[in-house]
Amino acid sequence: MRPKAFNGWNWITLSIVLFFALFILFPVVLVLNKSIYNGEAGRFTLEHFSLFFERKFYWVTLWNSIKVTVVATVLAVLIGLPLAYMLRRVKIFGSGIVQILIIVSYISPPFIGAYAWIQLLGRSGVITKWINDTFQLQFDGIYGFAGIVLVLTLQSFPLIFIYISGALKNLDNSLIEAAESLGYSGVQRVIKIVVPLIAPTILASSLLVFMRVIADFGTPMLIGEGYRTIPVLIYTQFMSEVGGDAGFAAALASIFIIVTIALFLVQRVIARQYSYSMSALRPMETKKSTGLKNLLSHVAVYGVTLLAILPQLVVVYTSFLETIGGQVYTGKFSLQNYENILFNRDLSMILNTYQLGLIAIVVIVILGILIAYLTVRKRNKVTSLLDTVSMLPFVIPGSVLAMALIFAFGEAPLYLTGTSLIMVLAFVIRRMPYTVRSSTAIVSQISPSMEEAAISLGASERRTFFRVVVPMMMPGVLAGAIMSWMTILGELSASIILYSTNTQTLAVSIYTEVIRGNFGNASAYSAILTVTSILSLFLFFKLTGKKEMNV
CATH class of the missing domain: 1.10.3720.10 (MetI-like)
Incomplete structure (x- = not known):
């Protein structure tokens, strides 16, 4: 018979601990x-x-x-x-x-x-x-x-x-x-x-x-x-x-x-x-x-x-300037750069940025909500350790994390190097602290009496969590998630080491175009990334009803 103390939250705690142990500590x-x-x-x-x-x-x-x-x-x-x-x-x-x-x-x-x-x-x-x-x-x-x-x-x-x-x-x-x-x-x-x-x-x-x-x-x-x-x-x-x-x-x-x-x-x-x-x-x-x-x-x-x-003004402006050989601006306005990157090239790097980013942000939000709730409401030695480890990626540079992931998963049995999964892992680990911190702050502001009232009315602990706590956490979760999302879009230090031909992102594309001297294409890619970030910011304002951003 399973001990009563080892409930669903214990299993969630154990799962997150194993995730951190395998993909961060190891x-x-x-x-x-x-x-x-x-x-x-x-x-x-x-x-x-x-x-x-x-x-x-x-x-x-x-x-x-x-x-x-x-x-x-x-x-x-x-x-x-x-x-x-x-x-x-x-x-x-x-x-x-x-x-x-x-x-x-x-x-x-x-x-x-x-x-x-x-x-x-x-x-x-x-x-x-x-x-x-x-x-x-x-x-x-x-x-x-x-x-x-x-x-x-x-x-x-x-x-x-x-x-x-x-x-x-x-x-x-x-x-x-x-x-x-x-x-x-x-x-x-x-x-x-x-x-x-x-x-x-x-x-x-x-x-x-x-x-x-x-x-x-x-x-x-x-x-x-x-x-x-x-x-x-x-x-x-x-x-x-x-x-x-x-x-x-x-x-x-x-x-x-x-x-x-x-x-x-x-x-x-x-x-x-x-x-x-x-x-x-x-x-x-x-x-x-x-x-x-x-x-x-x-x-x-x-x-x-x-x-x-x-x-931002410079990259948007130059993205509409005609170039000779991608390097010399003629001074004439043109859609040449956008034609190059949207119609004369594979769009995979743009699609990769959004697809991998969205997958990563979903994982980050789920982890952020669970870790925040565990560290505030279910506090013990294990969850306190979880809180500390979740901040470790914040002090580890992206290039170091990328190198660590290659050492860990560059050979069997878990060969992930060059795959989409290792890119998602890097995004999740690198940008998770933003969402965890903002989610933890909002949970601390929610009175436990709200949960106690729901349970006293017959709701189970799980139902109370999903129907009461999570909706009340959303403003803080969204604030951290939008910061995580926008930093994922521009993640370069880890991506430049981990990416492959099939997982190249916008950030990597901008960097490689600049190195090659293709300034027109680099401007167009940068403008797309900038506009995406701005739209994401205004979406955050729309969803939260705020006119400013607190992180």
Whole structure:
């Protein structure tokens, strides 16, 4: 007879634990093992790690990654925080449209921003040519450290903006008024009152930016040139047909995992020091400003928004320009690029993007709902561990995860390399944390008394879950799911390693077209991806009735 305690939720917990063990923990352990075990010699060794620290090129590459990430994160905060504060304090004309444009700029993949800035500030870019012709200079473009930081900062500050905008809603305006009555200037009020109160939000959003930037592959690959970062180095070491070393790539991945997990834990410790809640008895109100302050506020908001949305405008605009050989724009408007990708080529990469993405998002939503409910309502040691493991993919770069999946499923009995299934697995694992976090937050806000009332009226626990809890979870689930979906559309760092001819996606197609110099086709693919992301965002607004996005 089965023990009564081992009910349906126990079976679900066990199934999810096995899923995580097989598709997350097992591949990661194999990467760690590969980094210290020499299969040919049949012995454990630290030679790969020794090679990393002995050669300046390798550890300088790690330092490059950290330097780019720190600078981009700091700049993102310095842009996102004042922008959010201005839009909450000063009445800006068209503020609703501004906020939507900022969100749109965030949902586009970073490497599209890199490609767009190549069109503007590359060696043959429009702005580069104008600068050189006008001022008789030899400006060589934005390649290298400065270009990477520019692209990733403009791509990342919207996330800071979104988080801080939400936090400022809970800020009591009486505190700011009290500081003003004591003679504090506007800047002093922000630094001494606002920043300390929203410090937990700043830290949380900064961590998300930090992890996203440090794991980015496409941007440094496209415009880094001689400025290498760890994701690019891992890719070249693992994929290179000449001189590639899977063991050394595994060692690089292991070092990267240790660094990112350490940074994640440090942030968690620091965040606990600032853990408190706010209740806005008198929420902040926007006030109409006049004179120079009003002018500067509008110029700052519109200027930053234009810079943020510029890559999307560039790729859409250039997608309608005629090209010669795919590289030289004639300046004439044409549908040539769309004819090339829609009628003269196989449409499989477009269909793959939507098909694989939809399958992945269904799995993510199911897992997100179940994990959130288990970790909040059925909390024990196992579900607490489940909660922790579900966040592990958040700190593992996509290139590392892809390499881990190949190590785990590159041979019998579970040979998945090159299949659609391994692509779906990568999407699910990489983007699941968004939905899990938002679903967990919404479950925590649902009173258990709602379930107790349904059960007292004769509903079974299962019926209560599906008819009461799940519908109430939907706003939070949808918020996380739309973020997961839009990041799946632009997933490149894992896809570029895992894809095959039959599983190529839009993100991979854009990257390969840029590398080959087919800029017209790359623009058309990018425009399709951008429009899809925008439509997905507006669908989210329609389904939830919201006019803004909280993540």
